[in-house]
Amino acid sequence: xxxxxxxxxxxxxxxxxxxxxxxxxxxxxxxxxxxxxxxxxxxxxxxxxxxxxxxxxxxxxxxxxxxxxxxxxxxxxxxxxxxxxxxxxxxxxxxxxxxxxxxxxxxxxxxxxxxxxxxxxxxxxxxxxxxxxxxxxxxxxxxxxxxxxxxxxxxxxxxxxxxxxxx
Amino acid sequence: xxxxxxxxxxxxxxxxxxxxxxxxxxxxxxxxxxxxxxxxxxxxxxxxxxxxxxxxxxxxxxxxxxxxxxxxxxxxxxxxxxxxxxxxxxxxxxxxxxxxxxxxxxxxxxxxxxxxxxxxxxxxxxxxxxxxxxxxxxxxxxxxxxxxxxxxxxxxxxxxxxxxxxxxxxx
Numbered sequence: 638x639x640x641x642x643x644x645x646x647x648x649x650x651x652x653x654x655x656x657x658x659x660x661x662x663x664x665x666x667x668x669x670x671x672x673x674x675x676x677x678x679x680x681x682x683x684x685x686x687x688x689x690x691x692x693x694x695x696x697x698x699x700x701x702x703x704x705x706x707x708x709x710x711x712x713x714x715x716x717x718x719x720x721x722x723x724x725x726x727x728x729x730x731x732x733x734x735x736x737x738x739x740x741x742x743x744x745x746x747x748x749x750x751x752x753x754x755x756x757x758x759x760x761x762x763x764x765x766x767x768x769x770x771x772x773x774x775x776x777x778x779x780x781x782x783x784x785x786x787x788x789x790x791x792x793x794x795x796x797x798x799x800x801x802x803x804x
Numbered sequence: 805x806x807x808x809x810x811x812x813x814x815x816x817x818x819x820x821x822x823x824x825x826x827x828x829x830x831x832x833x834x835x836x837x838x839x840x841x842x843x844x845x846x847x848x849x850x851x852x853x854x855x856x857x858x859x860x861x862x863x864x865x866x867x868x869x870x871x872x873x874x875x876x877x878x879x880x881x882x883x884x885x886x887x888x889x890x891x892x893x894x895x896x897x898x899x900x901x902x903x904x905x906x907x908x909x910x911x912x913x914x915x916x917x918x919x920x921x922x923x924x925x926x927x928x929x930x931x932x933x934x935x936x937x938x939x940x941x942x943x944x945x946x947x948x949x950x951x952x953x954x955x956x957x958x959x960x961x962x963x964x965x966x967x968x969x970x971x972x973x974x975x
Contacts, residue, residue: 660847661953672812755965759809763958768950775949775961779942782969790973796887798969800894801962804809 661766667720669757669764670713673774676757677710678727683750686733690743702747702784706754709777716770744791751785752802754778759803778803808847808955809962847954857903860948860960864896867941871934878930888934888970895963902959935974942967 658664681703688699714724737746758778765771782802789797849857871889875882882889900906927933942964949960 660955669811676812753812756809757812759958759962759965760811762949762961763809763955765957766953771950771953771957771961775946775964778961779946779965779968782965783972786969786972796891798887798891798966798973800891800966801898801959802965802969804898804958804962 660764663720663766665764666761666766666770667717667722669761670717670720670770671722671725673754673757673761673777674710674713674717675725676754677706677713678725679731680706680750680754681710682727682731683733683746686737687743687747687750690737691740695740698784698787699747702751705780705784709754712773716773741792744788745794748785748788748792748794751781751788755781755785755803757803809958847956849952849956853952853956854903854905856948856951857899857956858906860945861896861899861903861906863941863944864892864899864963867937868892868896870937874927874930874934874937877926881930881934885934885970885973888973891966891970895966898959899963902956931974935971938967938971938974942971 658668684699684703684706688696688703691699717724733746734749735742735745737743755778758774758781761774762771762778765774782799785802786797868889871892875885875889945960945967946964949957949964952960
């Protein structure tokens with residue numbers, strides 16, 4: 638999912654890329670938490686589109702997922718702020734990766750949203766220095782994968798499970 | 805170490821992850837991190853961690869053997885969850901690659917390994933047995949993940965997440 642008006646050409650690293658911090662450093666951990674926060678913003682926004690394409694009780698897992706992602710978003714924002722950094726904000730809108738015109742499209746989008754957050758949390762595991770952060774991350778990655786599996790099934794993805802999600 | 809995850813990067817840089825992150829919501833510096841060798845600090849392991857990693861290989865070896873045995877005795881269940889065994893083996897292979905000090909080659913055949921034997925007789929409720937085995941392994945890997953940093957923490961956490969996902973199809 639992309640912002641509507643990105644000014645950076647795809648595939649480039651941008652004009653002001655700072656030096657990556659070493660994994661396990663406080664700076665790397667904070668950067669990874671910011672990445673996860675951005676992914677959670679995307680998930681919260683994206684599930685709005687998922688819900689709009691579904692009807693009735695099919696929306697129940699959407700509400701559950703949105704609540705989970707909002708909770709994680711708020712936890713991440715607090716963690717980032719505690720580290721003296723400015724939490725990355727949500728954008729007003731994002732560009733969908735494909736048109737969401739059916740329930741199957743919605744399931745596919747939801748699976749991709751969960752995959753995105755799983756990848757972000759696994760990256761937090763890679764970069765984290767703090768054990769408590771790793772504890773949060775492993776729980777969040779697992780929860781995202783658990784939500785992703787039924788969405789993949791609905792989208793017709795086979796298999797619906799993955800051996801090493803986020804890697 | 806081949807198990808290192810790629811940093812989620814801005815849209816366009818990696819198509820597979822293009823949905824993951826909003827362009828502009830992240831600093832655009834991830835491409836380099838995805839293709840360079842891991843820094844030594846976070847991925848260095850102590851002798852105690854080597855032992856712990858060997859223990860997780862044993863946990864996964866035992867899981868593979870158990871899943872193989874349970875599914876062999878329950879063909880209907882095996883047909884319903886055809887990917888579980890292969891994915892457990894893939895997880896084991898990844899763990900073995902991350903723990904080069906552990907003796908033995910990556911598992912590609914059923915039931916290999918030195919861990920405790922799988923159930924010899926058919927179990928009364930193979931689905932429940934499988935769930936118990938997967939849950940036990942997932943809990944173990946998730947707990948071990950906390951004792952590592954870097955790519956090994958990511959791998960253990962990812963495998964724990966994968967096992968939790970497999971539990972969903974066995975519900």
